[in-house]
Amino acid sequence: MKFWRYSRWDGTQPPFDHRRKEMIDHFMENIMKGMSPGTSLAQMLWEGFPLAGMDFRVMGLEEMVAALEEQKDDLFSTYTLEKIFEQPMEDFRFLLQNEAMKRREIDAKPPPSYDSLPPGLLEKLHSLKAFDFIDDESRRMHDAWQTRRQDIRDLYDFYSEYADRFYGEQELDFDKALALMRQFQELDRLQRKLLSGRLEAIDPEQLRRMLGDDAQTSFNILLQLPPTLSGEGLVQGAGGRLEMTPRGLRRLGESAFGRLFYPIQKDRRGEHQGHAPQTGDLLPDSSHAYRYGDRFDLDLTRTLLQSIPRGATPAGAIALDPDGFFVREREQLVTTTTVVLLDLSWSMSRDGRFEAAKKVALALDHYIRSRFPKDKVHTIGFSTEAVELKGRELAMAVWDAYRPFTNLQGALQLAMQLIKRSGNRNNRVLVITDGQPTAYYVHDELHVEFPETINGLSRNACMATLAEVRRVTAQGMHIDTFMLDDSPVLLEFTREMARINKGRAVLCRPGKLGELILVEEIKRRGGRT
Incomplete structure (x- = not known):
């Protein structure tokens, strides 16, 4: 007989598929924002992330550090260290007085007075180390403090560093101050380990004891994050040298496409199909009765369904008749070249513009390469100069803070070169x-x-760019411009480009960019949204 035992998930168990997917999705989202793989991982570890499937938010290291700092602040505001050494000082007065009384009884030489001893507690202990006590109670008290020299030394160091920061009203004796010191040091050590990133040096049980169950669960999930990414084959390397693998680059494109397309697909459920030109994709009813001269590309399903009502032959076979043949409709397939000109200038860093634009570029690249492998798709990034972004370069693209100008002319020139190289007129x-x-x-x-x-x-x-628009238009380039800023001057420039090229000029918000470009591209190629 088999038994299954269920317990509360604490983050140490391997993540379920939906949880692993959410971790990967957050990682990919950061890449789309322009982060490197190492920075994306570091951001997730530092800031944490939500797990919607579990209704749980993973605490990041920043939140844990802040919680520890808050506990330290509570200690500062609650306690004062002003009187932590009064107890040992009073004990020394007491033991010397007792020793003096005992010696007077036997007419022995008196011990040194308290005021004659050096001022410091450790110095007092040192000066009495060789003294031969007669009174038993005084000896026991003296010996007890001699064994605690390290505690005194540690508490002195703690007092000298932090006394000014403790401003509360609750007074502590020596032993309670020692306990406070150890509590504070444990908080501080854990905080330093978290800040250093040495997660392997942290005890999850200690974290649970100091910050609670959610912190322990979160920490266990954070520990699984790097091996999850590498185990899925998405990244390779370690630390700041983390790199996306070819599989990771493909997953990034899939993620960008999914994030743009599927929400739009849900929003558009129930709308009528558009009348975009077909590109050869077959729909279930894209067949007709065979006519002489048609290519004999038999739609076997409809042919059999049409023939079954006629009954079977004497041998029990389905009776086929040429009048019942259905053949598939196929349009002539053409190949196209699509070029995305992605603005990398500094201004794209505002209002989520770059993230939206990069996501569209990644999604289009994935869609065309996976569904239409004979077509060509290129992405050109342009700031002060223009450069083609291939594969890894597109995945790692980020807005250019060091070359802030916008060279659309250079991007159009490079796009024309790529179109000519492809040999496609479309x-x-x-x-x-x-x-x-x-x-x-x-x-x-x-x-x-x-x-x-x-x-x-x-x-x-602007004049040089519009002149370039005229040149590439004369060579057959078709341009659609999507403007993410509503400045009247920019809109007028965009309209002039459209007037010259007979293309479109579209003003749009970053959040609508995917719907305007990706959905139209899918419909244009005969897909459904």
Whole structure:
């Protein structure tokens, strides 16, 4: 007979699939925001993350450190260290008085007086170390304090470092102060370990004792985070050298696509299918009765369903008739080249613009490569200059804080080169930006310029970019521009691009970018949303 024993999950057990997926999703979301794998992992460890499937929020190291600091602050505000050495001092007075009384009884030489001893407690102990006590009680008391020299030394060090920070009213004797010191030091040591990131040096049981069950559970989950990522084959390396694996890069694209597409799919449930041009995907009813001259691509299911009502042959087989044949409809397939121009200039760091734009680029890249492998898809990142972002470069892309200008002209030139290289006449260039051009080339020489006025135009850069739009339009490029800023000057520039190219100029918020671009791309290629 088999038995199963159930207990409260404390984070040490291997995570369930939905929990592991949530951990990975949070990691991927950070990558989409522009973090490196190492930074993404560090952010999750430091700030924590929610596990919606468990209705539980994983405490990060920052929260644990703050909770420990709060406990230390409570100690500071509750206690005072002003009188922690009064007890041993009084004991010394008492034992010397007792010893003096005993010696007077036997007419022996008196002991040293309390006031004649050195001022410090340790110094008093040292001066009496060789003294031969006659009174038994005085000897026992003296010997007891001699054995506690290290406690006195430790408490002195603690007092000298922290006395000024304890401002409460509750007074402590020596032993209670010693207990307080050890409690404070335990809090401080644990806090330092958390801050150092040496998680393997931390005892989860100690964490539970000091911060509670949720902290222990959270810590156990944090310990599982690095091996979960590496065990799933998403990352390799360690620490600051953590890198995405090819499998991790594919998972990133899948995650970006899923985060954009599936929420939109739920929102659009019940809407009518659009009339976007078909690209060869087959729907269940995309077949018709065979006509002479049709390609004989038999729809076997509909053919058999049409033939069954006729009955069987004498041999028991289904009677087929040419009039009952159904063949599939297929449109002529064409290949296309899609190029995403992703603005990496500094201004894209605001209001979630870069995250939204990068997520769309990753999702489109994944969708086209996985569903239409014969098509070409490229992403070009442009700030002061333009560069193609392939695979890992796209996954690790982040807005450029050091080259803050916007060179749309250079991005269009590079896009045209990629389109010509692909050999496809069908192309689509998607520009995702939030600013006007401020960089351009003149005979291969790079120029940059600031706008003439606040909210004004960079005249030369805009003229050079519009001239480039005319050149690439004449060569067959189709441009759709998605503007993430509603400045009138930028909108006017975008409209002028659309007028020249006969493409679209769309003003949109970052949160709607995925719906505007990804859903349209899927519908354009014949998919359903």
